[in-house]
Amino acid sequence: MVNIFDTLPAKFFNIFNTSDRVVISECIGVLYDYIKDDASFASLKENLIYELTKYFTNHLIELEDVQIQSPRDRAFYVYRRLKECGWISEEVGENYQVYTSFEDYAISIIETLMNLDEDRDIEYSSMVYSIYSQFKNFDIENGHKIIDAQYSMTKNLMTKLKNLNTNIKRYIKRLVKDNMKNDLNQILDSLLSDYQMKIVDRAFYNLTTKDHPLKYRNSIISQIQKIIDDSQTTETIIGNMMLSKDISYQEASDLFYRQTSYIVEAFESILDLINEINRKNEKFVASATNRIMFLMNAKEDIGGKINDIIKEGQNCPEVFENVTTLSVNKYLDQHSLYLPRTIKKVKNVDLIIDEPLDEKARLEAIEKLKHNEKYTKTAIEKTVLEQLNEKEFLLGSNYFESQKDLSMFILTWLYGFSQNARYRIEPQDQIITKEHYQFREFTIRRVKDE
Numbered sequence: 001m002v003n004i005f006d007t008l009p010a011k012f013f014n015i016f017n018t019s020d021r022v023v024i025s026e027c028i029g030v031l032y033d034y035i036k037d038d039a040s041f042a043s044l045k046e047n048l049i050y051e052l053t054k055y056f057t058n059h060l061i062e063l064e065d066v067q068i069q070s071p072r073d074r075a076f077y078v079y080r081r082l083k084e085c086g087w088i089s090e091e092v093g094e095n096y097q098v099y100t101s102f103e104d105y106a107i108s109i110i111e112t113l114m115n116l117d118e119d120r121d122i123e124y125s126s127m128v129y130s131i132y133s134q135f136k137n138f139d140i141e142n143g144h145k146i147i148d149a150q151y152s153m154t155k156n157l158m159t160k161l162k163n164l165n166t167n168i169k170r171y172i173k174r175l176v177k178d179n180m181k182n183d184l185n186q187i188l189d190s191l192l193s194d195y196q197m198k199i200v201d202r203a204f205y206n207l208t209t210k211d212h213p214l215k216y217r218n219s220i221i222s223q224i225q226k227i228i229d230d231s232q233t234t235e236t237i238i239g240n241m242m243l244s245k246d247i248s249y250q251e252a253s254d255l256f257y258r259q260t261s262y263i264v265e266a267f268e269s270i271l272d273l274i275n276e277i278n279r280k281n282e283k284f285v286a287s288a289t290n291r292i293m294f295l296m297n298a299k300e301d302i303g304g305k306i307n308d309i310i311k312e313g314q315n316c317p318e319v320f321e322n323v324t325t326l327s328v329n330k331y332l333d334q335h336s337l338y339l340p341r342t343i344k345k346v347k348n349v350d351l352i353i354d355e356p357l358d359e360k361a362r363l364e365a366i367e368k369l370k371h372n373e374k375y376t377k378t379a380i381e382k383t384v385l386e387q388l389n390e391k392e393f394l395l396g397s398n399y400f401e402s403q404k405d406l407s408m409f410i411l412t413w414l415y416g417f418s419q420n421a422r423y424r425i426e427p428q429d430q431i432i433t434k435e436h437y438q439f440r441e442f443t444i445r446r447v448k449d450e
Contacts, residue, residue: 007105008086008105009085009086011084011085011086012085012086012087012106013085014085015028015081015082015085015087018064019064020063020064023061023063023078024078024081025113026055027052027055027078027082028082028087028110029110029114030051030052030055031048031051031052031082031088031102032102032107032110032114034047034048034051035048035101035102040101041101041102041107042091042099042100042101042102043099043100043101044097044098044099044100045079045090045098045099045100046098048079048100049072049075049076049079050075052074052075052078052079053071053072053074053075054071055075056071056072056074056075057071061074063077063078079100086103086106087102087103087106088100088101088102088103088106089101089103127153127156127157127160128157128213128216129216130150130153131150131153131154131157131216131220131263132216132219132220134146134149134150135150135219135220135223135224135227136219136223138223138227140233140236140237141236141240143227143233143236143237143240144237144238144240144241144244144256145244147237147256147259147260147263148259150263151259151260151262151263154262154263154266154267155262155266157266158266158270158273161270161273161274161277162273164277165273165276165277165280212274213267213270213271213274214271217267217268217270217271220263220267221264221267221268224260224263224264225264227260228257228260234256237256238252238253238256239252241255241256281417281418282418374408375407375408375411377411377415377418380408380411380412380415381415381421381422381423383403383408383412384399384412384422384423384444385422385423385446387399387402387444388423388444388445388446392445393426393443393444393445394443394444394445395441395442395443395444396409396413396425396432396439396441396442396443396444397432397434397441399412399444400434401434406437412444413425413442416444421447422446422447423444423445423446423447424444424445424447425442425443425444426442426443426444426445427440427441427442428440428441428442428443429441
């Protein structure tokens, strides 16, 4: 890796070495948003001071390192710190006006930091389609530019898919954190708004349904292979690479085969990556479902009583300190644990016949079994398909009205994103409020057999 300190000023990261680092980072975002549309990332110094002053006027924030606390004084302090640490530079233009611009390395750092934002929209499917379109309508004369651009886009796509995989893993970890795992409202909020909006709506849904990369994978691979197999096309592209990059034939040839091979290998392995993302999603859904069912279990049967004991144990651990002790079994010594067989003797036993269960108890037991069974994936799929019947789709709000069962409603939404589900969930933009519950509207459609 390149030594970043050969490029960045020695004080570059000192900008955040202060108790006011959060405010300063927001100010960097304010200035970047103001000048990002300018061709040279520059603006009059006074304009930037005005933007910072406006920020501090609208935000009642005091800076610990500034004695005078007027908005304009705070604006000048932040501006001066950015200049001292090498984030911005000044240039005197016509009429002796001072222009301020972000340094090129600062722009790269800012854009990288802004990409850490979870709320950004990522269109994986459009990236795959763009790569597919470029190779389907391949222009040989500009082939070196196309391959170079699509190589970069493929690397970007694979990085973002891996980040999506990591994001889901982070949600799983959050789900079992102490401050969330026993709070039903937090879990529901994480599922129905946070996770749905940031993972399902923006990424996972299109990626695994209508715009699945498999639709374009084979075409992309075959088109690249056709380019590689055509020696005349290959020589033309390599020759253009030599001219545009001012490199030798061998260097251009190595670059051509390295870039094309990477794209082919990436799309050959993309299904494994998507399956891994799907498994992570399944794990998150299963973890959330189990936690919801645990927290909502208020039945009087053995399972419900055990749940109550566990909940009490979590709330008051000192009460259960002396009830039981859990220990780890280990080998006591290195000798074999083998025990010689002993001859079993048949003993005469008296047959004990329990009294027959009375009809009322039997019916109650059957009802409990039926109640628990209706929350299984199979039972919910059957209910959904019966509701759909001959309909093209079913609105989630109408489904809620017909069921009046919050547990079943939530599990229907969750199971709709599971692998091999017989119906699918399509999130909509409208926000619905039903009986004090708020959720994003969605449609339920039957999955057609292929």
